[in-house]
Amino acid sequence: LDLRAMEEAQARLDSLTKPPGSLGKLEAVARQAAGITGEPLPDLSRKAVIVMAGDHGVCEEGISAFPAEVTPQMVLNFLNGGAAVNVLARHAGAEVVCVDIGVNADLSHPGLVSKKIRRGTGNIARGPAMSREEAEAAIAVGYEVVAELAAGGTRVFATGEMGIGNTTPSAALLVALGGLKTEEAVGRGTGIDDARLLHKRSVVERALEANRADPNDALDVLAKLGGLEIAGLVGVILGAAAHRSLVVIDGFISSAAALVAGRLAPECLPYMIASHRSLEQGHGGMLETIGLAPMIHMDMRLGEGTGAVLCFHFLDAAGRIMREMATFESAGVSQA
Amino acid sequence: LDLRAMEEAQARLDSLTKPPGSLGKLEAVARQAAGITGEPLPDLSRKAVIVMAGDHGVCEEGISAFPAEVTPQMVLNFLNGGAAVNVLARHAGAEVVCVDIGVNADLSHPGLVSKKIRRGTGNIARGPAMSREEAEAAIAVGYEVVAELAAGGTRVFATGEMGIGNTTPSAALLVALGGLKTEEAVGRGTGIDDARLLHKRSVVERALEANRADPNDALDVLAKLGGLEIAGLVGVILGAAAHRSLVVIDGFISSAAALVAGRLAPECLPYMIASHRSLEQGHGGMLETIGLAPMIHMDMRLGEGTGAVLCFHFLDAAGRIMREMATFESAGVSQA
Known part of the structure; x- marks a missing residue:
């Protein structure tokens, strides 16, 4: 700095x-x-939230309240401007950039940034989410999306994501990299009941067991336990730091990307701004592990970048x- | 409701x-x-922050980092649009209404709402801040300012204040009405050192001793230990509830007014929205006592209504x- x-x-x-x-x-x-x-x-008027979308093989274990088909449905909702992040981005004067980095469906829309690495990850309860090369390619996608926007004058980025099931790999990353216990890291996501929560914990334990990722090799952990959209957001964070831009971190899944990015390149940590503390159980511990203190406590648990975009307001306020x-x-x- | x-x-x-x-x-x-x-x-587009200004006789005990002359100086700053609350209100699309309810100076400005009850309070370390009648008159001022704005279509109010020394009476109100200990309730205000903090605690203890206010009579406590701007804000809160309007509560001093208002008329509590948790030591306990959970944790401690006005953004976001x-x-x- x-x-x-x-x-x-x-x-x-x-x-x-x-x-x-x-x-x-x-x-x-x-x-x-x-x-x-x-x-x-600095002039921080040009802002963008980058919404990375990807699917998760682990959904076949029944860990989410919503069916996996919601991922592509919500991508179309983002592109049509009807999701919460669109509304909040309009309110903040920010652009929404939606990237298909691994949705398990064929999508086509003039507004979509199509950078699919593969159609969803493998089921982490049985094996790796993706190969090391795929993780690197997904990181490169995020980096390049930021590079292009930065070339157009955008200097503030928010991390956003969509991917049914993605609190499960995020919790696995938190256990593997942050050393939290499974029962601390695994929460209710979009809203599962007690029985499903216990099941989700056991799925995360099986994922850790099946993959035995090396905690000293963050890329190995990301590839084996992460997700395509999480890897894409790692690239967004690294790209923002490389382009001397601010990157506002959203909730639990985005923070998992921030945790990985901070391990891969600790120099990117000062470029991060924590936005909100999510209601998702492991988020407080995740932010502490990274060393971030959130600005808002709104009991939100939606993702998409909604909490981060709400905090753009504070950047504008600080500038004024x-x-x-x-x-x-x-x-x-x-x-x- | x-x-x-x-x-x-x-x-x-x-x-x-x-x-x-x-x-x-x-x-x-x-x-x-x-x-x-x-x-x-509802259409919540018309918003106002009401900044009540008053002076405090207890300043002669040397409890503040700033000299008392700053109160009238800051009132002129509000009227000229240069204070933090002006900037944040412009950012939020809200009006700033500045009321002289008890400044110890002769002020005149076309934008000022002149409703002076008296020139500053008495020194609470030696006797009552004001008479019961003066407290009632100050409440009526706040109520009427809201009534006039509500007649013009304003449906969202924020509480703001200016009064060098006013964390001292606020802490006294918190001890008297909330039952907190003096060492929990008294903090550093605008930034006093350890020695002055100990002195400030002893001043609050002397104030409690000198006045022996009846904790079951909130108006008695307000008159003996409060301030003119605090009483004015009690009126703002009661007025907002009476006019079916939202009232966003700012930091420590505003919350002291909310505590009193809630004791005088518990029906007004559902009309309050807590904005931020201030860095001022007693604020967390104060909000818990009232039963309010703040939205933002920004380590602010400025007052003026700044934290409340920052949260107007969330009301707009919710509407969108x-x-x-x-x-x-x-x-x-x-x-x-």
Whole structure:
């Protein structure tokens, strides 16, 4: 991060008519944005949420409340502008970029970014989700989508995803990389009952047993236990850092991608901004493991990037604070 | 609250393409807005933050990091649009209404609502802040400001305040009405050091001792230990409830007003929305005492209504979710 730009931003913040530091995370975000972009007052008006969509072979174990056909149905909903993330992105003035990175259906739509690596992952309860090469290719997809948007002036990204069943691989990643216990990491996803929750835990345990991924090799863990959309988001995060852009991390699945990205390249961690704390059981522990503190506690558990997009508002607010507030000097206010 | 309107809002929420309840507090806010206004899809576009300003005799005990002259200086800053609350209100599309309810200076500005009850309170470490009649008059001021705005179509209010020294009476109210210990309730305000914090605690203890307010008589507690701006905000909250409007509660001082309002008239509690959890030490316990759960955790501690105004964004987002999202039927998405 550019320390001089951060110092300039801090000096500006401390000149404004408020007790020093009293705007808390709004000030932290302003400093962070300066450090990332190298500009004390960066233009962050162009924002995009990248929604990676992929299917999961583990759905055949019956771990989700929704049928797998909902993944392609929701992709069309994103493309038609009707999903929650579309509404919240319009409200935030952000673009929704929907990427088919591994949906188990043939999709075609003028707005879709078609980058399918394969039609869904393998069933992690029986073997690897994908090969190491497929994981690398999925990471490259995310990286390139960001590179293209960054070339067009986008400097703020949010991670979003759609993939029925994807809290299961995310929990497996959390156990394998974060060292949490299965009963801490596995939650109710889109809303399963107690019996299905116990079953889901046993599926995650079987996945860990069947794959024996090397916890010191994050790419191995990602390939064996992850998902195509999760790997794509790892690439989004790495791409944002490489392009000196902010990346706002959504909920449980996006945080699993952030966990992997941070292990693959710890230099990308300062480019991340945690948005919300999801109601999904393992999310608090996941964020602590990564070292992120969320801004909002809204009991959300939808994914798609919805929590991250809601927090774009705070980036805009921080920018306006920097630009529009009076200083102690200009307003004739006495200091402490 | 209008239960039928809440049921209609809930039915709409459950028809939208997302797992039931997965938008958490955004859904809760949509239900609450329906219940308060009696309309499943209320128009909440007109919003105002009411910034009540008053001075505090207890400042002569040296409990604040800032000199008391900052209160009138900041009132002019509000009126000139340069304070943090002005910037965030512009960002939220909300009006700032600044009320002189007890500033210890002669203020005159075309934008100021001049409703001075007296020039600052008495020093609570030695006697009552104000008389019971003055507290009632201050409540009436807040109520009437809301009534006038509600007549013009405003249906969302935020509580804001300015008054150097006002975390001290707020902490005293929290101890007297909430039963917290002084060391739990008294914090650093705008930023005092350890020595001054210990002194501030002893000042609050002297105030409790000197006034012996009746904890079963919230108006007695407010008059003896409170502040003019706090009493004004009690009126704002009562006025919002009476006019079937939402009232978003800001930080520590605003929450002290909410605590008093809830004791005076528990019927007003369902009209409140907690915005943020402040960094001020007693705020978490204060919100728990009232029964409110904050939406954002931004480590803010500025007051003015800044945290409440930041949360206006979520009310708008909830409204757009209700209006703009596709249903399972319209989007052809399978249900669980």
